[in-house]
Amino acid sequence: MEQYRTRPSQYGPRRDRPRSSLPPQAGRGAGGGAVRAVRQPGPQRRPLTGPQRRPPAVRRPAPAPAPAAARLPNPRLTGLGSGLFCALVMFLLGGLCAVLFGAPLTAYGVLYLPVCVLTAVWVRRGDLMTAPVVVPIAFAVGLLPVADGDGGTGGTLMGLVTALATQAGWLYGGTLITGLIVIVRRVRLVQRRRAAARPPV
Numbered sequence: 001m002e003q004y005r006t007r008p009s010q011y012g013p014r015r016d017r018p019r020s021s022l023p024p025q026a027g028r029g030a031g032g033g034a035v036r037a038v039r040q041p042g043p044q045r046r047p048l049t050g051p052q053r054r055p056p057a058v059r060r061p062a063p064a065p066a067p068a069a070a071r072l073p074n075p076r077l078t079g080l081g082s083g084l085f086c087a088l089v090m091f092l093l094g095g096l097c098a099v100l101f102g103a104p105l106t107a108y109g110v111l112y113l114p115v116c117v118l119t120a121v122w123v124r125r126g127d128l129m130t131a132p133v134v135v136p137i138a139f140a141v142g143l144l145p146v147a148d149g150d151g152g153t154g155g156t157l158m159g160l161v162t163a164l165a166t167q168a169g170w171l172y173g174g175t176l177i178t179g180l181i182v183i184v185r186r187v188r189l190v191q192r193r194r195a196a197a198r199p200p201v
Contacts, residue, residue, distance in 0.1 A: 075122050079130035082123040086134055089115050090142030098145045105163060108146050109170030112139055116174035120181035128186055132179045139171050140164060 077085055093111045101107055116135045123131045140160065147159035164171065 076124040077119075077122050077127075078124060079127035079134070082119050082127065082131055083134035083137065085122075086115055086119045086138035087141045090138045091144065094142035095145040105146060105167050108142065109167050112142070112170055112174045113177060116178045117181065120178040120185075123182075125185070125189055128182045128189075131182050132175055135178050136171060136175055139174065143167075 090112065093115070094108055097104060097108050097111070115138070119135055119138075120131045143160055143163045144156070147156065147163040
């Protein structure tokens with residue numbers, strides 16, 4: 001009598017095994033590879049604003065330098081330097097007037113005024129008060145080649161005193177101009193110092 005097997009076949013499908021609940025795979029391509037799912041684009045990132053990101057600095061073009069011909073000399077002379085400058089220039093102008101114009105004191109007095117202006121403008125701030133002192137001395141030094149004398153030391157001194165007496169107007173005028181320029185520069189200097197020392201509001 002044949003005996004029937006009650007055990008199911010090893011390789012056959014088992015009816016009591018539950019089927020997988022996973023969804024079927026996506027269709028395969030021609031090469032047999034699985035098709036990947038398309039990734040949805042996420043939200044775009046906004047650029048950082050505020051203190052996290054600073055705007056790029058805008059470089060301003062540098063101003064073009066002034067041509068060398070347009071620049072005026074602006075030296076700064078000390079008290080001794082301004083005295084030497086004024087005396088040397090006036091002596092040269094006195095000699096030039098004596099050679100070219102026959103020692104005219106009027107031309108010498110006219111040339112004295114611009115020298116006084118330059119001396120008052122070019123002296124440095126710390127030596128402003130020396131300018132009104134050195135210009136009369138330079139005026140007297142420049143009169144040496146211009147003053148008429150009989151010869152010798154005594155004659156030269158007498159001619160110098162006579163020239164100073166007759167040209168006192170030019171002497172006082174140039175000294176007054178120098179003093180006014182110095183006072184204006186002094187007032188402006190004091191105002192700048194007060195403005196720098198004043199606390200900001």
